[in-house]
Amino acid sequence: MRRMTIVGWRGDFVSALADIIIERTGADMRRTLVIFPHQRPRRHLVEHLAADPALPKPMFLPEALSVNEWIPQLRQELDPRPLRTVNLLDRAGLLYEVVAGLRREGSGLLAELPVERERFFPWGARLAELLEELFRHGRTPANLQHLSGDVQPMAAALLEHLSLIHERYDAALAERDWTTPGRDARWVAAHADEAAALMRDRQIFIAGFYALTGTEDAIFRAAWESGAAEVVLHTDPALATGGHPHWTCSEHVRWIERWGATPEPHDTAPDDAPEPDISFVEGFDLHSQLKALEETLAVSEPRNTAVVIPDTSCLMPVLHHLPIKDVNISMGYPLTHSSLHRLVEIVLRLQETSQGPGRYYWREVIALIRHPYLKMLEPAGTAPLRGLLREFEKSIRGGGKFLDPTAWEPAADAWPEDADAAFREIQLSCLRGVIAACCTRFETVRTLAELGDALAGIASELVPENGEGPWHRFPIDAECLFRLVKSSIPALTDCAISRDIYPRPVLFSVLRQLLDRERVPFEAEPLTGLQVLGMLESRLLRFNTVHILDATDDKLPGATGYDPLLPDPLRRELDLPDSRHRSLVSAHNFHRLIAGARRVRIYYQCGADGAGPLGGKSIRSRFVEELLWEEEKRRGELLRSGTPPLESVTLPVRGLPTAVHAIEKTPAVQDALERRLAGKSVSSSMLDCYLRCPVRFFNQYLTPLRPVDEVSEDGDPAELGTLVHDVLRTFLTSHVGRPTDLSALPATELMNLFSERLRDTAFFAQMPWDMRTALERTGRERLRRFLQGQGMTTILRLEETYEAQMRIDERPVLLKGIFDRIDERDGEPIILDYKTGGMGVPAHGLWGDDELWNDVEDWEPGGESPLARLAERLPSIQLPLYSHLYAESVGTMPRNAGWVELRDTGAEKFLFSDKADDDLRERAISEQTPAAVRFLLRHMLHGERFEARPGRHCDWCPYGFACPRG
Template sequence: MQQVTVIDWSADFVATLKRLLLEAHGTELRDVLILYPHQRPQRHLQEFLAQDPEVPKPLFLPEGLSINEWIPHLRQEMDPRPLRTVSLLDRAGMLFDIVQDLHQSGEGLLSRLPVEREHFYPWGVRLAELLEEFFRHGRTPANLLHLSGEVQPMAAALLEQLAAIHEQYEKMLEAKGWTTPGRDACFVASHPEELVAIAKEKQIWIAGFYALTGTENAIFETLWKADAARVVFHTDPAIVDEPDRAHWTCKEHLRWLKRWGAKAELTDLAVSPRTAPRPDIQFIEGFDLHSQLRELEKNMAGTDGHDTAVVVPDTSSLMPVLHHLPDKDINISMGYPLSHSNLHRLVDIILRLQETSQGPGRYYWRELINLLRHPYIKMLTPKGTVPLRAILREFEKAIRRGGKYLNPLEWVPQTENWPDDADDAFKTAQLEGLHEVLRACCTAFESVNSLAGLGDALLGVADVLLPEDEGSSQWHKFPIDAECLFRLVKESIPTLTDSQISHDTYSPSVLYSILRQFINRERVPFEAEPLSGLQIMGILESRLLRFSHVHILDATDDKLPGSTAYDPLLPEPLRRELGLPDHRHRSLVSAHNFHRLLAGAQDVCIYYRNGEDGAGALGGKSVRSRFVEELLWEEEKREGHLIEPGTGPVKTVSFPIRGIPLRETEIEKTGTIQNRLLDMLHKRSLSPSLLDSYLRCPVMFFYKYLTPLKPLDEVNEAGDPAELGTIVHDVLHHFFLPYRGELTNLSTLDPADLQDEFTRRLTDSKFFKQMPWDMREGLNLSGRERLRRFLKNQGTTTILKLEEKIDQKTPIGDLNILLQGTLDRVDERAGGITILDYKTGGMPMPKRGIWTDIDFWDDIARGYEQETADDELLVMLAEKLPSLQLPLYAYLYYLENGVVPANAGWVELRTEGMESELFSDADSEEIREDAICEYTPRALRFVLSHMLKTPVFTSTPGHYCDWCPYGFACQKQ
């Protein structure tokens, strides 16, 4: 019996395999078949044969197949029936029929659970994958009983009848003439005589396998024992003579030899085995991925990328890695998740448009904006025109000014929104281009009720993205996006449209769930060509390949070996009960791939994060991989002490830590800005809100009053506080108008009329109709209750004025400033005149003791008179007197009527309707008169003087920055 050949795992496996082939077969390689775990080594073998000057050319190359490619060929030769390899969708649909029959039989847990097609699909997919795994391992499942309470009810019911489901599944596949890759493997393994007869036609090499499935083991053992195949390991050479000293990750190879009763021999043809006992390993510890990438970029600088691999265990990190690598020839050899692509985002937006709509032609405004802003849509160019970006911007503006739901096809651009040189043909092409997008992404999905219809609708989206005029296409600039679109069109959509259940009727929620699951499963493969240059690959893609320089990124335990996703159908503890490999087996396979890659390298940089939280709410702290811990432990044993981060081979990446800067912005007041300010002060009246805006933040004042910038329009789904305030003011004015000039106990009035008028005005308002039902009800009921409380707390008073407009001029230097305000209510009470201002929001109360702080007001007077602006004094005034509104109302009333008000106050309408007064009972009449007639004008003059004298507008950061509509324009965020 022949032996198993071992290639030292520090040697180049593919180059050594080439020598073994030439030694065994010379240049007659046309009948040689090499079986690999994956296709990548065959490409390297072809490259080595092509570049070897000692190999005569031309040469018939050996055939190289992965085991998954070879098995269907074998099955076809053994069983020439035209069996159809059935898709996962069809398998899930077939399992539904089986489970439904078992449900109707009235036995077991399954008979007591609802089995509905709409809700079964996720279970059907998991069940199909589980049965496929049984096929691959050549096992027949047994029932798992008494699992109620241990797993979900449906899982317990399915596992209770797993054997019956598997039996019916096999029968149905046979009856329909269907097959699966796992069933093909099981069929081939169960026909050893036919297998050997077919294999004798080729000279087979089984190259580089590690852990085998049950069917792979049966097939390979049959071939090996019949002397029809030669087996080559790439592993620790110690398994040949000193198996007890072999690396622990080679356990599967030792078990393999024991199962077969085989002996291993070490080849003496190994190419470039390492003479040093171990590679030079450097550990680089960063806080997050960005710190790792910064160090990778530094380590790669000045290198040509030859014989170098960057291993990325997490495919979601591919894009950041590419952005940090030097500008060299880079080859990607890994699968990129379609779920991380811009295409997935577009599909998700399209689905959410339907999920959030209120029926045909009633689309949610925010999702429409997400569609218009997608980069694929913005780059579309109708024939003979320019990209749709301009018309999309105008459409977005119209959406933001409209209602919560709208029909996008009804929008027509206004004449002034077109470019001046736009002719009718241009306008027609642009509008038709927009409508084509909207029909493909919105209308086409409205009536979809089957997988076939969903696939056709997606194909319509692809047709829009791929114009017939190839000259206008820009996809060549975005190769990854183009590959993702190709994958969707060639793989996902045909799967949806061509299955046996494609025309069955499903609800939209089920259809969208199926589509999302399929997209999440899709991987866009990148097969690097040529093989030279810097190689970017995953840990699986690195199998059997050798690189002198290796960089392994993000080597955390949740990536290497990787965490196992929870399986609700068959949790990990139950896998061993059914004889299936569990997470320990997968960890062993990952460990062997990791250590084999390191064994052949000269220098290795392992990057990992140690500090950033893991994914999810319960992700915990990211920790370095157990494989890294093992390597560090070996290093510590050699050095005889513990290695601290930042010492020895462990390098830490740190960034300078600085305090978080405040969002301070300075805008120089140029001559143009000063002229615009003077023009504003000359020509318009100044309201207290304008002065308060400057007092709060000069930069906000600049953007609001001296620039054309406007806050971004938004559809007010949660209500419009400003409009609500207007409604409350109008309702109160209308209610109190009949009592003006009469001494009235307002608290005795019936609140019903006030409440009913509020409800009528509220329900007629535009913003109220856009709010959700529960918020509408809450706002109406709470508003009515607050008005009732407000009226109850009013007491006896004489209302003199309601919504009284006052304007007075006051000199400020060379300017005669017109001040204007609206007094919500003026009452005459026992103490004198009281000015009231209704507040549905917060109340900016002055600091206690401000009216008796004579030194402060003297400073304010000096600040007005000095030639330069005093920024510190402005900040101090804003802290002590956050709003000039109420004092100014009292001052304006004094200027117009010659009577000093006794008090002023805010009426807080948010809760109880109580009054918060400007002056306390301890403030004497003299203090009140000084505050209104002396201190308020000083504050007014100081603010206006500062506005005119300051050379820069400086922001004043505060809690209001969080909702400032101009925050986006600040230089430091």
């Protein structure tokens, strides 16, 4: 019986493998070949041999290959025919031809389904990956029948013909002299004896494998049985000593039994190394884990330390929290998580939301020019482009819903004062080049090759011709851009279907799926110091200290993504590995990594909610539960959070802050306020603004701040209100001065006038069709209801202005109001104000609340302010102020004042109820209202600061961006 060498998983596999190679071959390693599961251990082996003082220098190092590099080499040596290894796009295109041919033959479920290129590609990509996996395992699939209702219709149709699809696909590849990595592996496995004979003059070491594919098993076994190869396993040493191996080594047990091998330990000396010191850190979320990791690394030696990240999407926050920035990253980072992918997605959305060439949706254009890659562009000899982009955004926000970004010409004041003609030309040329690359070049793409060329145009704009620029400061972004240029773009331009014409949605769908599969590899140097790895990249490597982050069950072993073509329960029907097998592989990698370390800290979260509407709290990995259970059995008691080795991340909990957010009133602010009151009249809108929130008053009236400009695609409430006021004034002007039954007037005339004026507005033209239709119909109906609810009245004035003087601490202040309408009813004046929005209806019993009014009249600077109480009871001072202005100007007390609620039924809501007597009404208008106005103005002038008053109004405050509440 032949042997398999066992390296105990508590030892350094690379070091042991180097000793075995030297023991078998001596110092002459020129005929030695080492096959690894992946590329990473090769670097460590070379470094170990180079640092060995016992080996003569110079010397020939052994050749080390990953299995995915070695098998294609074997294929080329055994079969010298020039074969083209095709990518996923070629395979999906070939499968479309195969499936379309089967459909034309009219057999089974395929005859009932449309097989169109634009809809088939997602299925073709999954089918190609399934057939590739079958090639790797050396399986010839059977048809899976009667799956209608269990899987999607297309999946059922494809699986029903899987055997024939596999056969014709294989034949089509052979006919074109095409191949795939899986097909190479299957071919070499079918010629395993010939491959073994080819390797007899070499010393081969099959090192560190765990679970083999079917083709790997056949190729390795033939080489091993011929004596050309030796198998070295990194596993539980109990396999060689006759003990009970760890349950995760079951694949090694089956491997040894299947081959009839004799396991022999590499080192027969007893293993006296101490058990790894394992501690557990329980955090509420990822950020609390990173805080604990940062604190630990800040006081520890980074040498021979690994930070292992099961979820690659956590790479960026991990790098941000590491106290040591010079680290070695070794993992595949998803391109979809990069800023580059976000830029590509914006470019695609620009085309998908456009209304034709030169008509791009304004929000997407702003998203483009706000992207950091464009903002950091710095044309040679000038400044960064972000200043010009800022002016471009201002122009966009003040324009229409769709625009031509190539037609923008910056105004003279958009440039810096010292910008000469050359500066302007260089900057504008750079901007136009970027816009053309991101917009214009994508307007006419019809093929995958043209799409790839358009993407290459973006890359050329981002990287200057001289190769300089800020990319050296952003290595991860640079790696992503390199991957796009060297992998994704060639996949589009060099495939067999690259010149076929497809609809634009198909092209964009293909590109998105291609980018979803891209992983950006990081193979940085040096190999010493702090290492940041994925779980797969840690295979066969050993570290003294290991930090495993986010060890939750959805990451370790990880949830298997749903495959709509071949769901997990059907994989066994094709004799393919299922989720249980993948979980076993993940468990072996986890326990092997821990076994070789001296100190292990495992971080996980227990408080954050899982994804999805039914997602519960994250739970620690089943592998972590196993380790905790073993520790509890050893101690004979349950471990409690907060006691070693089960630590808990605790953050200081403080009470809610009670400080009021405010803006201090500096002398400059006080001066601006006094100039504002002295130079302009005071309106009810200004007083209401202060009453609602003094901070908003400060931002709106005392600073140059203005609300952010937005294109009015959802309508403009302020403009709509102005329009409605104008329509009603025009409609009612001819009836001023005479008694009229307004409900008898022609409602159609009013509604048509509204429609005519509405259609002429700019904001209405920018709204979507459905919103325009809804607004017009709703507005017409509201005006009809308003007119229907009106009765006999005499309109005295429309859009009339009234003023009155008031002295505030010997300072004259002019009060002013524009009344929408004044009617005469039963011989007394009624003030009306149209409202298309909300109304500040006073609280019940306001005018009889003597305690409040006494506090309002008696307030002095420095004393307790009744402002908040007044604002709660009197949300708006408009109608009381209008009543007071009318009484002061005309000398007659109005009977009442009311709002006309145009946003609903057009009903009138009055300031005073029918039960209010003349004394209460007269006191409110002539005494309490002036007292409230005087208090507000004195509070403005003498208050120490402008305090924010939080409330529901904060949700739609246009100055929220400048609020100290954040």
